[in-house]
Amino acid sequence: MDRKIATIQDVARAAGVSAATVSRTLSRPAVVAEATREAVLSAIAQTGYRVNATASNLRRQRTGTVIVLLPNIANPFFSQILAGLSSILTPARYGMLIADTKSGPDPQDRLADYLASGQADGLVVLDGTISPATLEMPSRPPAVAVCEWTQSAMPSVRVENDRGAALAVAHLAELGHRRIGHVAGPPANVLTRARLEGYRRALEMHGLPVRDDWVLEGDFTMASGAAAAEVWLAMAERPTALFLSSDEMAVGFIGAVQRAGFRVPRDVSIVGFDNIEIAQHLSPPLTTIRQPRTRLGIRAAEILLSMIESGTRDERSEVIEVELILRGSSGPPPAGTR
Amino acid sequence: MDRKIATIQDVARAAGVSAATVSRTLSRPAVVAEATREAVLSAIAQTGYRVNATASNLRRQRTGTVIVLLPNIANPFFSQILAGLSSILTPARYGMLIADTKSGPDPQDRLADYLASGQADGLVVLDGTISPATLEMPSRPPAVAVCEWTQSAMPSVRVENDRGAALAVAHLAELGHRRIGHVAGPPANVLTRARLEGYRRALEMHGLPVRDDWVLEGDFTMASGAAAAEVWLAMAERPTALFLSSDEMAVGFIGAVQRAGFRVPRDVSIVGFDNIEIAQHLSPPLTTIRQPRTRLGIRAAEILLSMIESGTRDERSEVIEVELILRGSSGPPPAGTR
DNA sequence: CTGAAAGCGCTAACAT
DNA sequence: ATGTTAGCGCTTTCAG
Numbered sequence: 001m002d003r004k005i006a007t008i009q010d011v012a013r014a015a016g017v018s019a020a021t022v023s024r025t026l027s028r029p030a031v032v033a034e035a036t037r038e039a040v041l042s043a044i045a046q047t048g049y050r051v052n053a054t055a056s057n058l059r060r061q062r063t064g065t066v067i068v069l070l071p072n073i074a075n076p077f078f079s080q081i082l083a084g085l086s087s088i089l090t091p092a093r094y095g096m097l098i099a100d101t102k103s104g105p106d107p108q109d110r111l112a113d114y115l116a117s118g119q120a121d122g123l124v125v126l127d128g129t130i131s132p133a134t135l136e137m138p139s140r141p142p143a144v145a146v147c148e149w150t151q152s153a154m155p156s157v158r159v160e161n162d163r164g165a166a167l168a169v170a171h172l173a174e175l176g177h178r179r180i181g182h183v184a185g186p187p188a189n190v191l192t193r194a195r196l197e198g199y200r201r202a203l204e205m206h207g208l209p210v211r212d213d214w215v216l217e218g219d220f221t222m223a224s225g226a227a228a229a230e231v232w233l234a235m236a237e238r239p240t241a242l243f244l245s246s247d248e249m250a251v252g253f254i255g256a257v258q259r260a261g262f263r264v265p266r267d268v269s270i271v272g273f274d275n276i277e278i279a280q281h282l283s284p285p286l287t288t289i290r291q292p293r294t295r296l297g298i299r300a301a302e303i304l305l306s307m308i309e310s311g312t313r314d315e316r317s318e319v320i321e322v323e324l325i326l327r328g329s330s331g332p333p334p335a336g337t338r
Numbered sequence: 339m340d341r342k343i344a345t346i347q348d349v350a351r352a353a354g355v356s357a358a359t360v361s362r363t364l365s366r367p368a369v370v371a372e373a374t375r376e377a378v379l380s381a382i383a384q385t386g387y388r389v390n391a392t393a394s395n396l397r398r399q400r401t402g403t404v405i406v407l408l409p410n411i412a413n414p415f416f417s418q419i420l421a422g423l424s425s426i427l428t429p430a431r432y433g434m435l436i437a438d439t440k441s442g443p444d445p446q447d448r449l450a451d452y453l454a455s456g457q458a459d460g461l462v463v464l465d466g467t468i469s470p471a472t473l474e475m476p477s478r479p480p481a482v483a484v485c486e487w488t489q490s491a492m493p494s495v496r497v498e499n500d501r502g503a504a505l506a507v508a509h510l511a512e513l514g515h516r517r518i519g520h521v522a523g524p525p526a527n528v529l530t531r532a533r534l535e536g537y538r539r540a541l542e543m544h545g546l547p548v549r550d551d552w553v554l555e556g557d558f559t560m561a562s563g564a565a566a567a568e569v570w571l572a573m574a575e576r577p578t579a580l581f582l583s584s585d586e587m588a589v590g591f592i593g594a595v596q597r598a599g600f601r602v603p604r605d606v607s608i609v610g611f612d613n614i615e616i617a618q619h620l621s622p623p624l625t626t627i628r629q630p631r632t633r634l635g636i637r638a639a640e641i642l643l644s645m646i647e648s649g650t651r652d653e654r655s656e657v658i659e660v661e662l663i664l665r666g667s668s669g670p671p672p673a674g675t676r
Numbered sequence: 677c678t679g680a681a682a683g684c685g686c687t688a689a690c691a692t
Numbered sequence: 693a694t695g696t697t698a699g700c701g702c703t704t705t706c707a708g
Binding site: 355356357358359362369370371374393395396397398399 | 677678679680681683684685686
């Protein structure tokens with residue numbers, strides 16, 4: 001039962017035609033005669049033939065694979081983007097090779113390897129901290145970044161990070177908050193900077209105080225949100241509302257202040273960023289900025305495919321809208337704090 | 339700057355040797371003369387040569403790729419397992435091709451394609467619902483399942499689902515609960531059955547009532563946990579404690595009952611399963627059964643690699659221990675319910 | 677220790 | 693409309 005898998009030659013023999021005709025039947029059926037086509041197709045069915053992708057790729061000088069560079073597979077944030085990518089790439093018969101840029105030995109080196117060795121027809125960069133220099137190799141395949149990427153000319157798909165932050169602040173200001181803090185992401189991250197900028201600008205626009213001691217540093221994780229909560233709890237003069245640069249941090253923050261006996265939003269209002277699934281299931285449910293991550297992946301994949309297939313490299317970047325989702329974690333400030 | 343990438347011939351020419359020698363230098367350096375080796379290596383450095391994996395694979399009749407079959411990339415549950423897989427496969431220079439068995443057209447067909455076309459040297463099955471028949475092709479590569487997989491002889495790595503469930507029930511029973519309910523996963527799922535079985539057996543062992551109306555059906559998602567909460571809220575005679583088959587469902591459940599004005603664990607005790615990251619950040623933090631998902635991935639990858647490299651197929655299955663993590667969501671039953 | 681030669685399985689000119 | 697031919701870039705006998 002373990003007989004060798006059929007090759008195109010076996011099919012050709014079975015159908016009484018040449019290998020070239022079999023190949024044509026598969027790639028451009030219209031160009032072969034009806035009778036031949038039927039003979040070939042039935043021979044394929046009989047033999048159980050499948051094209052050997054490796055051979056096909058070698059011949060066609062392509063790989064049928066797209067590499068996705070991400071900083072950390074274990075971060076569920078990326079899984080939705082992957083789902084979006086997959087939903088486009090899979091039907092287009094491209095495989096997704098996931099490369100964790102942080103794991104394994106010499107990640108930078110491995111990366112360079114991938115790029116140089118023509119292991120991939122395209123590249124999706126989800127890691128905002130990869131040095132652009134690494135990617136600027138002579139013969140790199142077309143690439144799309146899914147985040148801001150100012151340093152390079154690579155097309156990108158990103159969300160309105162600054163406007164999202166501004167929406168969050170505006171919402172809190174309208175509720176009457178005048179002391180609005182922020183928990184930012186890691187300083188090196190481009191998202192962090194965009195959101196922090198949006199936060200600052202919105203405060204100014206609303207004539208609210210911009211205080212550096214109300215900007216806490218996190219790293220997008222729940223643990224860092226919980227840590228920020230400890231800092232907040234220890235503050236002499238606490239913000240009555242916080243905008244956090246990720247929902248995960250908001251979850252950590254809310255959990256920590258609740259366990260310390262504070263109530264949300266009675267004692268402090270919280271707005272997150274992302275609209276991860278859990279946001280709606282918290283108690284209180286989390287007010288947040290929705291970031292359509294699946295769509296990010298879809299658009300990135302579409303842009304990449306069009307670059308690959310057209311052979312061009314000047315696709316335009318794209319910015320995807322964000323939206324404020326009003327839920328229960330934000331409310332008016334405590335009495336006497338206006 | 340976009341000059342073509344160097345081939346092994348270019349290197350051979352630059353080093354004044356044959357292509358065969360270059361190949362040998364790379365694969366078995368010990369077998370070439372010191373001087374030759376140096377010449378070749380410097381030629382490689384000069385030309386920036388990288389082996390073309392496609393050609394190499396075609397020649398060696400392998401792919402350097404492992405396919406990971408999962409039901410839904412967007413489910414963060416799998417991302418930790420992927421991280422574990424990646425941490426082993428990447429250093430071993432295998433790529434991971436992620437195949438979402440639910441997305442795209444004709445998933446079953448695509449799957450068969452992958453398997454038959456020798457697109458992969460190995461297979462990791464994370465989807466407990468894939469029909470074993472699909473995988474039983476004549477020339478399928480070695481495979482490992484990361485879940486129970488009773489129907490087939492495929493080696494598997496799984497956790498002690500039944501014992502985990504029993505631990506949860508025992509813990510609740512020891513707290514004094516006598517009315518212990520369960521929110522199960524989808525009925526077709528193998529995990530569901532194992533945990534349900536463990537739950538039932540533990541109830542019997544503790545002399546507690548086994549009531550079918552206290553077993554609710556979920557699908558592992560937060561939404562289904564929230565839905566289960568609605569059912570629980572509407573019950574005439576409510577369990578005072580519930581063991582839920584996933585932390586995600588527990589999150590949904592807790593959120594929903596809290597929003598309905600109930601308190602956890604004062605009004606109802608909750609034990610989840612998985613120990614996802616958020617469990618410790620909830621308020622109250624979630625008592626749960628820890629399932630070491632990264633380790634699952636690591637062991638699956640190790641077993642698979644050893645099968646691939648040894649060419650054998652009879653690696654033994656492996657069961658990984660679970661552990662009860664005591665946190666705040668479980669406590670004594672409300673007064674008067676013993 | 678090294679080189680020559682023969683393909684892996686496929687596709688795309690080029691013929692017919 | 694179909695067949696012939698010539699590789700894609702690499703590895704591996706087999707000789708020397």
